[in-house]
Amino acid sequence: MQDLNDMLFFAEVVERGGFAAAGRALGIPKSRLSRRVSELEATLGVRLLQRTTRRLSLTEVGEAYLRHCQAMRESAQAAADTVAQVQTEPRGTIRVSCPVTLAQTVVAELMPAFLERHPLVRLEMMVSNRVVNLVEEGVDVALRVRPSLDDSGSMVVKRLDQALQVLVASPALLQRQGTPTTLEELARMDSVAMSAPDGRSTWHLVGPGGAQQAVQHQPRYVADDLLSLKFAALAGTGVCWLPDYMCHEEIREGRLVRVMPDWAPAPAIVHAVFPSRRGLSPAVRRFLDYLGETVPGRNSMPGRMGHESRRNLD
Numbered sequence: 001m002q003d004l005n006d007m008l009f010f011a012e013v014v015e016r017g018g019f020a021a022a023g024r025a026l027g028i029p030k031s032r033l034s035r036r037v038s039e040l041e042a043t044l045g046v047r048l049l050q051r052t053t054r055r056l057s058l059t060e061v062g063e064a065y066l067r068h069c070q071a072m073r074e075s076a077q078a079a080a081d082t083v084a085q086v087q088t089e090p091r092g093t094i095r096v097s098c099p100v101t102l103a104q105t106v107v108a109e110l111m112p113a114f115l116e117r118h119p120l121v122r123l124e125m126m127v128s129n130r131v132v133n134l135v136e137e138g139v140d141v142a143l144r145v146r147p148s149l150d151d152s153g154s155m156v157v158k159r160l161d162q163a164l165q166v167l168v169a170s171p172a173l174l175q176r177q178g179t180p181t182t183l184e185e186l187a188r189m190d191s192v193a194m195s196a197p198d199g200r201s202t203w204h205l206v207g208p209g210g211a212q213q214a215v216q217h218q219p220r221y222v223a224d225d226l227l228s229l230k231f232a233a234l235a236g237t238g239v240c241w242l243p244d245y246m247c248h249e250e251i252r253e254g255r256l257v258r259v260m261p262d263w264a265p266a267p268a269i270v271h272a273v274f275p276s277r278r279g280l281s282p283a284v285r286r287f288l289d290y291l292g293e294t295v296p297g298r299n300s301m302p303g304r305m306g307h308e309s310r311r312n313l314d
Helices: 006-014 019-026 030-044 060-087 098-119 171-177 183-187 224-232 244-252 284-292
Strands: 049-051 056-058 093-100 121-127 140-148 155-165 167-168 203-204 211-218 241-244 268-274
Touching: 006 056, 006 060, 030 224, 049 093, 056 060, 060 121, 093 098, 093 284, 098 121, 098 224, 098 244, 098 284, 121 140, 121 284, 167 171, 167 203, 167 211, 167 244, 183 211, 224 241, 224 244, 241 244, 268 284
Parallel strands: 093 121, 093 140
Antiparallel strands: 049 056, 140 268, 155 268, 167 241, 203 211
Protein backbone atom coordinates (compact mmCIF):
# COMPACT_ATOMS: atom_id res chain seq x y z
CA MET A 1 0.00 0.00 0.00
CA GLN A 2 1.21 3.51 -0.81
CA ASP A 3 2.73 5.38 2.15
CA LEU A 4 0.50 8.41 2.71
CA ASN A 5 3.46 10.25 4.25
CA ASP A 6 4.96 10.40 0.77
CA MET A 7 1.97 12.47 -0.35
CA LEU A 8 2.68 14.92 2.49
CA PHE A 9 6.37 15.03 1.58
CA PHE A 10 5.58 15.70 -2.07
CA ALA A 11 3.21 18.56 -1.20
CA GLU A 12 5.77 20.16 1.11
CA VAL A 13 8.52 19.95 -1.53
CA VAL A 14 6.33 21.65 -4.12
CA GLU A 15 4.94 24.34 -1.83
CA ARG A 16 8.34 25.23 -0.36
CA GLY A 17 10.06 25.29 -3.71
CA GLY A 18 12.62 22.52 -3.21
CA PHE A 19 13.91 19.61 -1.18
CA ALA A 20 16.20 21.66 1.04
CA ALA A 21 13.48 24.04 2.28
CA ALA A 22 11.01 21.19 2.74
CA GLY A 23 13.61 19.19 4.63
CA ARG A 24 14.21 22.06 7.04
CA ALA A 25 10.47 22.50 7.63
CA LEU A 26 9.90 18.78 8.21
CA GLY A 27 13.15 18.06 10.02
CA ILE A 28 14.08 15.44 7.41
CA PRO A 29 17.38 15.29 5.45
CA LYS A 30 17.18 16.57 1.89
CA SER A 31 18.54 13.32 0.51
CA ARG A 32 15.86 11.28 2.24
CA LEU A 33 13.09 13.51 0.90
CA SER A 34 14.45 13.24 -2.63
CA ARG A 35 14.58 9.46 -2.36
CA ARG A 36 11.02 9.24 -1.01
CA VAL A 37 9.60 11.39 -3.81
CA SER A 38 11.50 9.31 -6.39
CA GLU A 39 10.08 6.13 -4.86
CA LEU A 40 6.60 7.70 -4.97
CA GLU A 41 7.00 8.39 -8.69
CA ALA A 42 8.17 4.83 -9.25
CA THR A 43 5.18 3.44 -7.35
CA LEU A 44 2.75 5.58 -9.35
CA GLY A 45 4.55 4.93 -12.63
CA VAL A 46 4.55 8.60 -13.61
CA ARG A 47 6.87 11.59 -13.29
CA LEU A 48 5.49 14.25 -10.93
CA LEU A 49 8.41 16.70 -10.98
CA GLN A 50 10.71 18.00 -13.68
CA ARG A 51 14.13 18.40 -12.04
CA THR A 52 16.82 20.76 -13.35
CA THR A 53 19.95 22.06 -11.66
CA ARG A 54 18.22 25.33 -10.82
CA ARG A 55 14.57 24.58 -10.17
CA LEU A 56 11.75 22.10 -9.83
CA SER A 57 8.56 22.26 -11.85
CA LEU A 58 5.40 20.19 -11.81
CA THR A 59 4.37 17.97 -14.68
CA GLU A 60 0.75 18.07 -15.76
CA VAL A 61 -0.08 14.94 -13.80
CA GLY A 62 1.96 16.31 -10.91
CA GLU A 63 -0.32 19.36 -10.71
CA ALA A 64 -3.40 17.14 -10.51
CA TYR A 65 -1.77 14.84 -7.94
CA LEU A 66 -0.72 17.82 -5.80
CA ARG A 67 -4.35 18.88 -5.30
CA HIS A 68 -5.20 15.44 -3.93
CA CYS A 69 -2.17 15.54 -1.63
CA GLN A 70 -3.22 18.92 -0.26
CA ALA A 71 -6.81 17.74 0.28
CA MET A 72 -5.53 14.65 2.12
CA ARG A 73 -3.37 16.80 4.37
CA GLU A 74 -6.30 19.13 5.17
CA SER A 75 -8.58 16.18 5.95
CA ALA A 76 -5.97 14.72 8.28
CA GLN A 77 -5.64 18.04 10.08
CA ALA A 78 -9.41 18.37 10.36
CA ALA A 79 -9.59 14.88 11.87
CA ALA A 80 -6.90 15.79 14.40
CA ASP A 81 -8.76 19.01 15.26
CA THR A 82 -11.96 17.05 15.85
CA VAL A 83 -10.24 14.70 18.29
CA ALA A 84 -8.60 17.62 20.08
CA GLN A 85 -11.94 19.37 20.46
CA VAL A 86 -13.59 16.26 21.89
CA GLN A 87 -10.78 15.93 24.41
CA THR A 88 -11.05 19.56 25.48
CA GLU A 89 -13.57 20.36 28.19
CA PRO A 90 -16.17 22.79 26.83
CA ARG A 91 -15.92 26.27 28.27
CA GLY A 92 -16.81 29.84 27.39
CA THR A 93 -19.93 31.63 26.20
CA ILE A 94 -22.37 30.35 23.57
CA ARG A 95 -24.66 32.93 21.99
CA VAL A 96 -27.88 31.42 20.60
CA SER A 97 -30.96 32.89 18.95
CA CYS A 98 -34.26 31.02 19.16
CA PRO A 99 -37.85 31.73 18.05
CA VAL A 100 -40.20 32.59 20.89
CA THR A 101 -42.52 29.60 20.60
CA LEU A 102 -39.73 27.05 20.18
CA ALA A 103 -37.98 28.47 23.25
CA GLN A 104 -41.13 28.48 25.37
CA THR A 105 -42.29 24.98 24.47
CA VAL A 106 -39.11 22.96 23.82
CA VAL A 107 -35.69 24.57 24.15
CA ALA A 108 -35.98 26.41 27.48
CA GLU A 109 -36.76 23.17 29.27
CA LEU A 110 -33.63 21.53 27.85
CA MET A 111 -31.06 24.21 28.68
CA PRO A 112 -30.62 23.69 32.45
CA ALA A 113 -29.56 20.07 31.90
CA PHE A 114 -27.01 21.14 29.27
CA LEU A 115 -25.52 23.74 31.64
CA GLU A 116 -25.44 21.25 34.48
CA ARG A 117 -23.56 18.81 32.23
CA HIS A 118 -21.00 21.48 31.25
CA PRO A 119 -20.35 23.70 34.28
CA LEU A 120 -17.73 25.88 32.55
CA VAL A 121 -20.14 26.97 29.79
CA ARG A 122 -22.22 30.17 29.78
CA LEU A 123 -25.30 30.44 27.58
CA GLU A 124 -26.79 33.67 26.24
CA MET A 125 -30.09 33.06 24.45
CA MET A 126 -31.82 35.71 22.37
CA VAL A 127 -35.50 34.72 22.35
CA SER A 128 -36.92 36.53 19.35
CA ASN A 129 -38.71 35.87 16.08
CA ARG A 130 -36.40 38.35 14.36
CA VAL A 131 -34.06 36.89 11.74
CA VAL A 132 -30.52 37.48 13.00
CA ASN A 133 -27.33 37.90 11.00
CA LEU A 134 -25.06 35.43 12.76
CA VAL A 135 -21.75 36.89 11.59
CA GLU A 136 -22.59 40.57 12.12
CA GLU A 137 -24.28 40.01 15.48
CA GLY A 138 -21.78 37.52 16.88
CA VAL A 139 -24.32 34.70 17.24
CA ASP A 140 -22.86 31.18 17.36
CA VAL A 141 -26.05 29.22 16.60
CA ALA A 142 -29.49 30.25 15.33
CA LEU A 143 -32.39 27.87 15.86
CA ARG A 144 -35.12 28.07 13.24
CA VAL A 145 -38.42 26.43 12.31
CA ARG A 146 -39.17 26.84 8.59
CA PRO A 147 -40.87 24.97 5.76
CA SER A 148 -37.57 24.55 3.87
CA LEU A 149 -33.83 25.02 4.25
CA ASP A 150 -33.44 26.90 0.98
CA ASP A 151 -32.95 30.31 2.61
CA SER A 152 -30.02 29.24 4.79
CA GLY A 153 -27.54 30.61 2.24
CA SER A 154 -23.91 29.82 3.04
CA MET A 155 -24.69 28.79 6.61
CA VAL A 156 -24.07 25.22 7.73
CA VAL A 157 -27.33 23.47 8.64
CA LYS A 158 -27.95 20.82 11.26
CA ARG A 159 -31.42 19.35 10.89
CA LEU A 160 -32.91 18.53 14.28
CA ASP A 161 -36.51 17.44 13.79
CA GLN A 162 -39.68 17.87 11.78
CA ALA A 163 -42.65 19.63 13.30
CA LEU A 164 -46.08 18.73 11.98
CA GLN A 165 -48.53 21.61 11.65
CA VAL A 166 -52.15 20.95 12.64
CA LEU A 167 -55.48 22.78 12.52
CA VAL A 168 -57.16 22.72 15.92
CA ALA A 169 -60.29 24.04 17.61
CA SER A 170 -61.87 23.70 21.02
CA PRO A 171 -64.82 21.36 21.58
CA ALA A 172 -66.88 24.43 22.53
CA LEU A 173 -66.29 26.05 19.13
CA LEU A 174 -67.21 22.84 17.29
CA GLN A 175 -70.34 22.51 19.37
CA ARG A 176 -71.26 26.11 18.55
CA GLN A 177 -70.48 26.09 14.82
CA GLY A 178 -70.37 22.39 13.95
CA THR A 179 -67.48 20.20 12.83
CA PRO A 180 -66.44 21.10 9.26
CA THR A 181 -66.37 18.30 6.69
CA THR A 182 -65.29 20.39 3.69
CA LEU A 183 -62.76 23.16 3.16
CA GLU A 184 -65.59 25.51 2.27
CA GLU A 185 -67.19 24.92 5.67
CA LEU A 186 -63.78 25.39 7.32
CA ALA A 187 -63.35 28.79 5.65
CA ARG A 188 -66.64 30.02 7.11
CA MET A 189 -65.75 29.19 10.72
CA ASP A 190 -64.43 31.64 13.30
CA SER A 191 -60.63 31.64 13.16
CA VAL A 192 -57.48 33.21 14.57
CA ALA A 193 -54.26 34.05 12.70
CA MET A 194 -50.81 35.57 13.05
CA SER A 195 -51.46 38.12 10.31
CA ALA A 196 -54.39 39.28 8.19
CA PRO A 197 -53.63 41.86 5.52
CA ASP A 198 -56.87 43.58 4.51
CA GLY A 199 -58.69 41.52 7.14
CA ARG A 200 -58.06 38.17 5.40
CA SER A 201 -55.62 35.36 6.03
CA THR A 202 -54.79 32.14 4.18
CA TRP A 203 -54.10 28.58 5.26
CA HIS A 204 -51.93 26.79 2.68
CA LEU A 205 -52.97 23.18 3.21
CA VAL A 206 -51.74 19.82 1.93
CA GLY A 207 -54.28 17.02 1.69
CA PRO A 208 -54.77 13.46 0.45
CA GLY A 209 -52.38 12.43 -2.30
CA GLY A 210 -50.37 15.61 -1.88
CA ALA A 211 -53.20 17.85 -3.07
CA GLN A 212 -52.68 21.51 -2.20
CA GLN A 213 -55.35 24.06 -1.42
CA ALA A 214 -55.26 27.69 -0.26
CA VAL A 215 -58.12 28.39 2.14
CA GLN A 216 -58.92 32.04 2.79
CA HIS A 217 -60.60 33.02 6.04
CA GLN A 218 -61.40 36.16 8.00
CA PRO A 219 -59.84 35.80 11.46
CA ARG A 220 -61.68 37.32 14.40
CA TYR A 221 -58.43 37.59 16.36
CA VAL A 222 -54.96 38.42 15.02
CA ALA A 223 -51.77 38.16 17.11
CA ASP A 224 -48.20 37.66 15.94
CA ASP A 225 -47.51 35.16 18.72
CA LEU A 226 -48.50 31.51 18.54
CA LEU A 227 -48.85 31.07 22.30
CA SER A 228 -51.44 33.87 22.36
CA LEU A 229 -53.31 32.17 19.52
CA LYS A 230 -53.19 28.86 21.35
CA PHE A 231 -54.89 30.45 24.38
CA ALA A 232 -57.53 31.88 22.05
CA ALA A 233 -58.13 28.48 20.46
CA LEU A 234 -58.48 26.88 23.89
CA ALA A 235 -61.05 29.52 24.82
CA GLY A 236 -63.11 28.76 21.71
CA THR A 237 -62.34 31.99 19.85
CA GLY A 238 -61.57 30.27 16.56
CA VAL A 239 -59.81 27.59 14.53
CA CYS A 240 -56.04 27.89 14.70
CA TRP A 241 -52.99 26.24 13.13
CA LEU A 242 -50.25 25.23 15.56
CA PRO A 243 -47.04 23.18 15.44
CA ASP A 244 -47.68 19.81 17.02
CA TYR A 245 -45.13 20.33 19.77
CA MET A 246 -47.30 23.16 21.12
CA CYS A 247 -50.56 21.29 21.47
CA HIS A 248 -50.03 17.53 21.77
CA GLU A 249 -51.02 17.50 25.45
CA GLU A 250 -54.14 19.57 24.84
CA ILE A 251 -55.17 17.22 22.02
CA ARG A 252 -54.49 14.16 24.16
CA GLU A 253 -56.59 15.63 26.98
CA GLY A 254 -59.41 16.60 24.62
CA ARG A 255 -59.12 20.35 25.24
CA LEU A 256 -58.31 20.83 21.55
CA VAL A 257 -59.53 18.76 18.60
CA ARG A 258 -57.89 18.38 15.20
CA VAL A 259 -60.06 19.92 12.51
CA MET A 260 -60.08 18.45 8.98
CA PRO A 261 -57.30 16.01 9.97
CA ASP A 262 -56.71 14.95 6.35
CA TRP A 263 -55.65 18.52 5.58
CA ALA A 264 -52.83 20.42 7.28
CA PRO A 265 -50.15 23.04 6.61
CA ALA A 266 -46.90 21.58 5.28
CA PRO A 267 -44.51 20.28 7.96
CA ALA A 268 -41.80 22.64 9.21
CA ILE A 269 -38.15 21.73 9.74
CA VAL A 270 -36.59 22.43 13.13
CA HIS A 271 -32.92 23.15 12.48
CA ALA A 272 -29.81 24.94 13.68
CA VAL A 273 -27.62 27.12 11.47
CA PHE A 274 -24.08 28.28 12.16
CA PRO A 275 -21.33 29.93 10.10
CA SER A 276 -18.82 27.07 9.73
CA ARG A 277 -18.28 23.52 10.90
CA ARG A 278 -14.50 24.07 11.02
CA GLY A 279 -13.18 26.02 13.94
CA LEU A 280 -16.22 25.36 16.14
CA SER A 281 -15.35 25.69 19.80
CA PRO A 282 -15.81 22.56 21.92
CA ALA A 283 -18.68 24.31 23.72
CA VAL A 284 -20.60 25.05 20.51
CA ARG A 285 -19.96 21.56 19.13
CA ARG A 286 -21.25 19.97 22.35
CA PHE A 287 -24.27 22.27 22.27
CA LEU A 288 -25.14 21.17 18.72
CA ASP A 289 -24.64 17.51 19.68
CA TYR A 290 -26.90 17.99 22.70
CA LEU A 291 -29.65 19.49 20.56
CA GLY A 292 -29.33 16.56 18.16
CA GLU A 293 -29.82 14.15 21.07
CA THR A 294 -32.67 15.89 22.86
CA VAL A 295 -34.81 17.87 20.40
CA PRO A 296 -35.99 15.05 18.06
CA GLY A 297 -39.46 13.86 19.03
CA ARG A 298 -39.66 16.29 21.96
CA ASN A 299 -43.31 16.84 22.94
CA SER A 300 -44.40 15.08 19.76
CA MET A 301 -47.80 13.67 18.96
CA PRO A 302 -48.24 9.92 18.33
CA GLY A 303 -47.73 8.95 14.74
CA ARG A 304 -45.61 11.91 13.70
CA MET A 305 -42.36 11.56 11.83
CA GLY A 306 -39.22 11.10 13.85
CA HIS A 307 -35.68 12.41 13.64
CA GLU A 308 -34.74 13.71 10.24
CA SER A 309 -31.24 13.29 8.83
CA ARG A 310 -28.68 16.04 9.03
CA ARG A 311 -27.68 18.16 6.09
CA ASN A 312 -24.24 19.72 5.58
CA LEU A 313 -22.93 18.35 8.84
CA ASP A 314 -21.00 15.19 9.70
